[in-house]
Amino acid sequence: MGNLLMLNGDFDAAINAYKRALAIEETGSAYYQIAKCLILLENSPAAIKALQSAVQLNFLPTYTNDLNSLKIFQGTISFEKAEAHFTQMLGEGDAEIMQEMEFKGEGSADYCRSDMESMHRFPIFEVEDWTAYRAVMRMYLGKYSDALKDFEILFEILMCKKMKYSESQEGQEDTMSELEREINLLRFSPVTINECRYNIMLCHLLVRWRVMYRVENMIRCWCC
Numbered sequence: 283m284g285n286l287l288m289l290n291g292d293f294d295a296a297i298n299a300y301k302r303a304l305a306i307e308e309t310g311s312a313y314y315q316i317a318k319c320l321i322l323l324e325n326s327p328a329a330i331k332a333l334q335s336a337v338q339l340n341f342l343p344t345y346t347n348d349l350n351s352l353k354i355f356q357g358t359i360s361f362e363k364a365e366a367h368f369t370q371m372l373g374e375g376d377a378e379i380m381q382e383m384e385f386k387g388e389g390s391a392d393y394c395r396s397d398m399e400s401m402h403r404f405p406i407f408e409v410e411d412w413t414a415y416r417a418v419m420r421m422y423l424g425k426y427s428d429a430l431k432d433f434e435i436l437f438e439i440l441m442c443k444k445m446k447y448s449e450s451q452e453g454q455e456d457t458m459s460e461l462e463r464e465i466n467l468l469r470f471s472p473v474t475i476n477e478c479r480y481n482i483m484l485c486h487l488l489v490r491w492r493v494m495y496r497v498e499n500m501i502r503c504w505c506c
Contacts (some may be wrong), residue, residue: 310340430485
């Protein structure tokens with residue numbers, strides 16, 4: 283019942299349903315689902331407490347990774363440490379991420395799912411989240427070339443999701459505006475497709491500006 287209520291966007295009712303389940307039997311999964319609802323209700327402090335309860339009952343990597351990530355967003359931590367954390371979550375390298383997503387294959391796995399259809403079955407933070415947050419940290423650190431790579435990967439993920447969502451809606455009556463469709467599709471994504479495009483363009487400009495700045499300084503040194 284809680285999963286169904288979550289899918290319908292009734293997060294408060296979903297939390298109450300999960301709490302009723304907890305009254306019968308305490309499980310880490312119920313606390314984890316409550317944490318998801320609380321994040322969607324923008325109540326991160328309460329979500330952290332729910333995740334802590336989930337970890338105490340089930341010490342699963344998914345629970346601990348999401349808990350540590352949420353603590354990063356709530357606390358004061360250096361951009362360097364945040365970047366390192368997101369890199370650890372992403373695994374050994376970007377090539378591995380792209381290989382796992384299998385953009386050229388037909389099922390394209392979970393990274394291209396429609397979040398509205400299956401959000402209750404997946405972790406709070408995933409590849410697209412780690413990639414987006416690491417890209418932002420790298421921009422703050424002045425690592426514009428690395429940030430550009432992250433945003434380009436993120437753009438591919440979002441476009442893949444959009445394609446899968448469009449396929450799932452074929453044959454259904456579409457009464458939503460373009461804006462409503464974008465919000466519905468990407469309501470659980472860290473950035474929208476247009477925001478991703480903007481950041482890609484900005485990174486290109488910043489990389490070019492840095493090169494021009496260095497060239498200008500070299501010319502000044504030569505002329506001195």
